Amino acid sequence: MNLFFDHSINKNTKTVNFSFEESKHIKSFRMKSKELVTVTNGKGLEWIGELETINKNNPIANKISSKVHNDMISKIEIAIAPTKKIDRIEWFLEKSTEIGIKKIHFIQTKNSIRKKINKERLEKIIISSMKQSKQFHKPIIYDIISFNDFIILNNNTQKFIAHCQNTHKTDLAKNLINNNPCTIMIGPEGDFTRKEVDFATLNGFNPVGLGKNRLRTETAALVAIQTVHTLLTI
């Protein structure tokens, strides 16, 4: 089945009028009238409808059934400093959505080079990846927030800051407990500063490493996510 997206629908919606974007996809899949179509709102909804006679510019589907799936399995939150080249963050969003992530925070750190993100564009990448990997929950992304504000506001059960400095830290894999929600902070190209690591540690973040190799920002974030997923599987 091909999955479509409409943020405005709920389980009681009778008719879906596809957006311009989604209409293009219906056309490219060469879908015909009477064909079944699955639509999600990214909040767990699996809405199945039948396509009406397809008006090329405005396809419509009428409801057959709907079902709401429980909370997404992944309870991972990543706080990441946007990379200098935004395509690396875009790649990270596509991949982390496929693998499974709950929330993505962008943080402004001392060594951050990029100060802005185009949230609308990033949102589109997430929606596309969610549809491609057939998930009914869309990860949530937030606007950039300062490092200090993030530290103070995040109150997850397990909190980690991954960094490359030669101070005391242990492997992320050795620190995770069960399926508790967790937040993992990933630094910019120039890493977090010592002061930032200290401030995070003072505020309940556990300093961790992600293996022996020096990883790029977006690779580190993905490694962190898959580390959590692996530990939940075994």
Place this chain on the structure above:
Amino acid sequence: MNLFFDHSINKNTKTVNFSFEESKHIKSFRMKSKELVTVTNGKGLEWIGELETINKNNPIANKISSKVHNDMISKIEIAIAPTKKIDRIEWFLEKSTEIGIKKIHFIQTKNSIRKKINKERLEKIIISSMKQSKQFHKPIIYDIISFNDFIILNNNTQKFIAHCQNTHKTDLAKNLINNNPCTIMIGPEGDFTRKEVDFATLNGFNPVGLGKNRLRTETAALVAIQTVHTLLTI
């Protein structure tokens, strides 16, 4: 330190004449004469030399010391069907090199769309990623081989075939034993055929899954690698 590459050197090499490619990097790092420079051959060598007065087009370094590092830690071999869009494989090569991989095999499967790879270009991506992540061992890539030949020729201790079909399989994470070398096969966009999975299984490959979500080819390969790394860490 910045790491440079020269496949032709060994621990007894007295002088390194940098290639055109590496000379450009020396220039872009604005390195000066008398500066120390680290060079590897991708086979474990860490060669340290001092730059002579820099002739812009042909920098030279004279040996100070050299050391050979043991075998790379990663004993993972991935056999992957090249993706339709080659940038997805290129991305996979960059990331898997960063995280740690020993060998990459390209396989021609029933549902493969791409039949050719540009090995020289892919090799460059691997070398760049190896240098960036400061490793002294270069993953080895091989030319495309047929699915059947690969199955018959690969004699690793642990062998897995990851697929999306609804036949009996268990999670990769639940099947890995210790730090034994392992081979993991990853299918093309249209997955392996049932016949291919059966043939692999008959020949000692264990059918496995990589979690609940439908992953793209290159994502699946990366997830497999990080799953192995995580299990070796805990």
